[in-house]
Each structure stands twice: as structure tokens, then as C-alpha cells.
Amino acid sequence: MADRTSDIVDPSLAEAGRSRIDWAADFMPALAAVSADPSAEVLRGRRVGVVLTLEPKTANLALALHRSGAEVSVFCSGTHTSDDVAAALDRAGVATFARSDADAAVDQRLLDRFLDQRIEFLIDDGAATARHMHTHRRDALESLVGIAEETTSGVRPLRVMADEGALAVPAIAVNDAACKQLFDNVYGTGQSVVMTLLDLTNTQLQGKLVVVVGYGYVGRGIADTAHALGARVVVTEVDPVRALQALHDGYRVETLEAASREGDVFFTATGIGYSLTGDHIRSMKDGAMVAVGGAGPPEVSLDGGNPVVRGGFARSQVRVLQVASDREVHLIADGECCNVAAAEGNPIEIMDLSLAVQFRAVVYLAQHAAGMAPGVYPVPPEVDDQVARAVLGARGIEIDVPTAAQISHATNWNESIDEKEAN
């Protein structure tokens, strides 16, 4: 049996971590509902590995799995670990491999120990651990039954792996669930990315020209939040349909090259590397700010033929890029996804939805994985309904149920013709 002794910075931080976890728990009714459902019984004694940014909300997912009788292990790289939360998980009985002081070598050692736990179900973020297992730790694939993937950036490589026949197990695209991407990516990331920039800089967006690079769900959320706060918004896109959608949402659409000369604040949300480069940055106005809202590959690249050099800090998390003798550009959170790197990530109620879907995805895999071929699967629609219903219920909101006549009308293609004929 694998050694389940946690590797964390300081067990004495457990109380502080617990307090933060409990605060979040109070506002996570969906996770509470799905983990109280009798279907969660199927997790008893199963080994679940969680690789998500380690903070109070994801800790509640780990604890919910733990309370359902699963044997839960957690890994998180140093840059995304809250030591107090790690300590609280360890105290609760979750094998936790996460140290904020870890360098790359230590992170590697912690990941290996995590994979030594003979994980059956992997909750992954960006498919980083799944890819690593398929390339470097194929021994760990032997125990693996299924994967539940959290992000857009992770679903994409999983599909590529499935297409190439490289994927060893079924994977559920939690990201694609309605209760995830309609809320998490739009309201959660949109709000928190914009608010992080405002919190870090003490500035306003009213009257500013905000450039949003990429108009997917995240880009739309950022554009909506910036607009709501009084900014004029310009969207840049490479996809004509998304560009057209931005236009219909009331935003100006331009090329990034043109927008980079006039924008006051830039948010990237493309999920694609090299989306904003040194050449764009060099053409920006003095004092322009650049922040990243995508959690995938580095979207902002300072490299290129004529790389931009990182200077000192104008204030905490605000990096000076000296682009000309009389012009500097300010890079937020060093180009990392800023709401995660420099704030608390997505809001609690939004993560409640995503994490409740994660929980149900693991339950689904535990019930059905034996009959599922390797591949990427959508979240079953009844999961979305159950999660949405739980949140509405917790808020005391009732909705209508369709009448028999409505159901009959919606499901019989010839009914309206019959009615006309009867008349």
C-alpha cells in the first residue's frame, strides 16, 4: 500500500485553513446537495486524485469526496498552493502533496508521490496530470479508470489524444457542462479577472478603452464586466463568427494591431499561446496595462525578434515593461492568469457549480466507466439539471414544470396538424 503521509509546509496552519474552507462551504449548496445524494455511495473505498488550484473552494470538493468514503489524494504545484488549506486537508485525512515553497524538482517529487497512490479517478486541470501520466508515468495508468477535466484548455488536448488513439481511459469534459461554462467562464472568470486588475491597481475602467483579445466565454465575461463598469470595449478575434457575435453584443471589433495602439487596458482570453506579443506591447500607450484571463498556455509572450525586457515592479503584481525611453507598459501578475495568480480565483458560488459537476462526473465514472471506451464524453444533461436545481432550491426559487399538454405538444411532431384539422 502506498505511503499516504502528506507532504505540506506547516500542519499548524490547519485551523486558519479550516476557517476559510468553512466560509466557502456556506455558499456551496450544489456541492452539498450532490454529495448528500445516495448516488455518492458508489464512491466508498474508491481512490480519487484531485489536481486543482489548492484553495478553499477546491478543498471543499476534496472534503466532500472524502466524506463520501472515497480515499482522496491531492496534488498541487507550489505556485497555486495555499499552505493553510493544504494543512486543513491533511488534518481532515486527505493525503495532500502540495507545498507553496516547492521548486520544480520538489513539485515533481510530490506529483510522483501523488501518482503512487494508484489513483482510479483523476480530477484534472488543463489535463496536465493526465498528459504526464500518458507520457512519463504509464505505470500509474494501470489503476486509472477515468478522468474528469475542469477547463477548456484541458479538454482540447484530451480530444487530440482521443483522436490519435492515445487516450487510455474515458474522460468527462466537465468544462463543457452547461453549469460550468455558462457560469464559471462568463460570470466567474469575467468578474474576477476584471476585479483583480482593479484591486491590484486601484484604478477605474470608467471612460477607459478596454481591449479584449478573444471572445470565447471568458472574453465575453470580461467584456461584459468591463462594459458594466463604464469602459468602452474593443474586441479582437481570429474567428469570424465570434467576431460577429461581439459586434451584435454592442462591441467594436478591430485587429489587435490597430487596437494595441489605442487601448488603455488589455485582457487576453484566447487559451492560445502567443496571442499578444512584444510587437503589440511595444506599440501601446504609456501606462497601458496588460492582464491575462486565460489559464492555458502563456497567452502573452514578451519574446520575438525584438523581445520586451521585464523591469521592476511599479507596485505589487504590477511589472514595468519599458517599451521606449518615455513609455512603459504595466504587466499584471507577470502574465499569469491574473485572477488565480494574484487573487482568490473564481467566486465561491460559481465554483460551487463547477465542483458539483466534478463530483457528479466522478460518481458517473464510478457507475459507468466499465462500459465506456476511452474517449472524451460530455456530462450527462441530468447532471446539469440536478446541479442547477440544487442552487435554485437553496435560494428558495421555484420554477414551473411543463404541463402534460406542453410535453405532448413538444414531443409529437404531428399534433399541431391534428389540432388544425379538428378545428
Added chain:
Amino acid sequence: MESAADRSRILDPSLHPEGSLAIAWARRHSPVLTGLVASTFEDGSLEGVRVAVVVHLEAKTALLASVLADAGAEVVVAGSNPHSTRDEIAAALVERGIEVHATRGSDYGTWEKDLLAVADREPMYIVDDGAELTIRIARQRPDLYRRLRGVSEETTTGVERLRRLEAEGNLPFPAMAANDAACKHLFDNRYGTGQSTVQAVLQLTNFVMAGKEVAVVGYGWVGRGIATYVRAMGGRVSVIEVDPVKGLEALMEGHEVGSAASVLPTADIVITATGGMRAIGMRDFPHLKPNVVLANAGHHDLEIDVAALEEQAGAPRQVRPGVDRYEWNGKPINVLSKGALVNIAGGLGHPIEIMDLSFSVQGLSLHELVVNDLDPGVHILPKPLDDAIARARLEAEGVHLDSLSSEQVDDMGDWIGGR
């Protein structure tokens, strides 16, 4: 001679580098204060003039104090609320030779002593917030009160206090209601407090606004700004008002309006913005939803009656930094930043660009007081100066306006032959 550092009472002078960096950042985003206002003071009118600055002591206020000192004023500084004082900013001011009396989180008695220490420097003019220094001088230093040459006041609350003094026949000097200038209240109270209050509530709680029901208590400029951003970010607003016109305005704006008893039971977040005291108090606690979050955006720490809550529910437990939870008859009630101004005590205060406008109003108001022989009483910044501030900010943003054509001017002046 005793240095400013010797006379000051601050936490730790060695904190100054962090404070200086924050002030430099504020300077970068304050084109009007460092442009129009600084050049107005190049006339030397502030040389040797003693000015007290008693405003929330953080980076933007420090920039104002620096601009006044650069213009030759002898500036002495205290905070208008100990919960909002930033010790590194106080240190940076002392480092550049300005006398400061303030520490973060000091008790009421210590804070009041700090204000009186500022009074004892015998300021000729006061840049005040909530009239906190002015009313203390009126009560406790009557001789100095009669010698004061002018006060410029930042807030709605403070202007009301000054008008009361005037009505009582006890305002022997000219006072500028900086708050009442268009470039102050139309922007600071609405956009500044509105945005930064919503921002602080979200940051302290890690909540999302979309889908929330938020009760806004008081629909003045501040309440209006909060309601705007709550709705813009996907929240629903219910307004609690006592003034029928404001209540009607809120209704026309598309918000729910109702009594506290009808609104509070479903509100997830309650934000007070009345500028008065005990807007949420004993009679309201029974109506609150379990696990509600209470935050205050008004001047007084007493707008949420935290003392009454504590008396009935006992001491709170801190469940997150800046979040105290009370158990009132078994019902959890969360209070942000101990009921102090949440955007300042729990965040970084107003956005810099907004304070650039507000402090430019303060700067030009002070200039008016210094260069003109104004009568005692409450005055408002002349419109051309208000306009100059707005124009300077527009120009900094690269925006240029049209001016009226001569036909338009003629038409407006033609009241007899109107078509």
C-alpha cells in the same frame, strides 16, 4: 529645530519605501492634480500657509498633501478614520518632511488626540473629511476656531455639519463645500464609492455578484452608484429609503423599493449608504436572512449598529480577514470591516482617477479660500473652476469638446423672440 519626524506620531518610519511607491503610482494616474492644480499654486499663494489635511490617510491623500507642500504650504496630516490609515503612507509623508499624526487601527481616544495634535499646529486652513477636525476645534479649541481662515470639506456628511454650524450662527469663516462641486459628487460619490464598494465586498467575501439580491439602504449619490454597479454585474437591487422622491427615483430606475422589513428577509448582501447613523440596527436584525453580509459605504462607522449587534449576539468570530460573524439568536450575520467604510477599510478606497478629480476640487477650493476674501459661510466652487477640472481630465484622456456656435449662443440669449 525639531523635525517633522520628531513631531509626528506614526507606527514605523522605516515603512516609507512601500508608501513612496504607492504615492508615485497615484501620481502617475492623477493628471489634473499634478497638472492644473499644481500649476494654479505656482502663484505662490500657499507659501508659508499652514494647512491641515484630515482625510483618509492613504496614497491619494498623501499625493494631495505632497502637492500642497510642494507649493510651499506647511502641511500637517491626520487620518479622518483610524481604520483607513495606511502606516506605510504615513511613513512616506514623514520621510519627505510632512508632519503626520496617525496609526492604523488606533482607538477612538488616540485618534482624537491625533486630531488635537494637528489642531495644536494652529492650521490656518483645513482640508477636512466629515468635518472631523473642524467640529473638534469648534468644541475644544474655541480661540483657534475664531482664527481659522477657511475649511474645505470633502463629504456630504461634513457639509451638512458645516451648514448646521452656519445655521446656528457659529461659522465665523468661509467654508468650501468641495463635496458639492460637480466634479466631486457626480463622480466620487457615484462612480468612485459605487465601484469600490462593490469591489471591496466581492474581494472580502470571494462572492460573485451575478444572481445576488442586494439591499441598498439609502439612495443618494452613493447608493445610486452602488445600485448601478450591482445591477450592471448581474445582481438585483432592492432599495430601502425614507425619502419619497428618492424612493420614486429608485423605482423609476428599475430597482425594487420597499421597507426594511419587506426587503431584508431575502437580501444576500445589505449595503448602507445613508450618511447617517444606525441605518441597520436592532429593529432590523430579526428581518435579516441567515448568513447575510452587511457592509457600510457611508461616512460613519455607526451606520450598521455593530455595538447593538455585539451586545445582543456577543463577540464575533473572524471567519475570513475582514469578515466578522455574529451569532444572533442562532442566526449567523456577517459584518465586513467592522462596519467601517468598506471600500477604504477593506479595500484601497476610491480609484485613483476619481480622487484626482475630488482632490483637484479640494485643491482649487483651498486656492479660492486663500486668494479671495470670502465672507463667512458655506461656499461652492465657482462653475468655471469645476469646468476647468473636467476639461483638464478630458484632455488627459485625449478628448476635446466642441464649443457653442455664435448662433447657438445668440439663440440661448434670445428669451423674447423664442420660437
